[in-house]
Amino acid sequence: MFTAIYFVLVTIATFSCALLPGVGNILLPAVAALISGSVYMLLAAKLQKFGGISIMGLVMGLFFFVSGHFVLSFAANIVCGVLADWVASRSQYRSKKVLLASYVIFSYGLTGPILPLWFMKDAYIANLTARGKDAAYIDTLFAPINNGSFVAAIAAILVCAVLGGLFGQRMMKKHFEKAGIVA
16 A cells, blocks of 8 residues: 555655756656655554565566666665665654655655666667657757756755655654554
C-alpha cells in the first residue's frame, strides 16, 4: 500500500515537473522528495523492520527498468532503498534524526534516470534516439545539463528531502498518532 501511494506521489511530481520544459527532469527527484515524506515516515513507523523501504526502492527501480528508462536508471533506487532501510534499522526505525537521514538517502534513488544526463551523455542520447526521440527533444533535455545544474539538483534534493521528511514527521505526530494509526 505504501509503495502504491509513493508511486502515485512520484507520478504527480512527474506531471508537475513536465510543466517545466528543460529543467523538469532535473527537478523531479526534489519535488518527489518534498511531497513524499509523510508516506515514508508512516511506512517506517508501521513496519519497523528491515525490508519495507528496500522493497519500495526495488519496486520503483523495476518500474524504471520495465518502462524503458536508461538501463542503469533502476540501480540508484535499489541501492538507495537498501541503504536507507539499513540506516533506519540502526535505530530500530524510531529515531527521528536517523529516519530523516534515511529519507534523504532514499530520496536520492530517483536520481537514477537523470544521473546519466551528466555522466553518460553519449550513451543516453543513443538510448533516446533508439526510442524514437527527435533531435529537438534531445536538445531541450540537455540544454540545462552542466556542472552547475548537477550541483543544484543534488542540493535541491537534499533541501526538499529534509523539508519533506520533517513535514512527514510532523504529520505523524499531529495526525497519525492522534488517530491511532501508529503508536
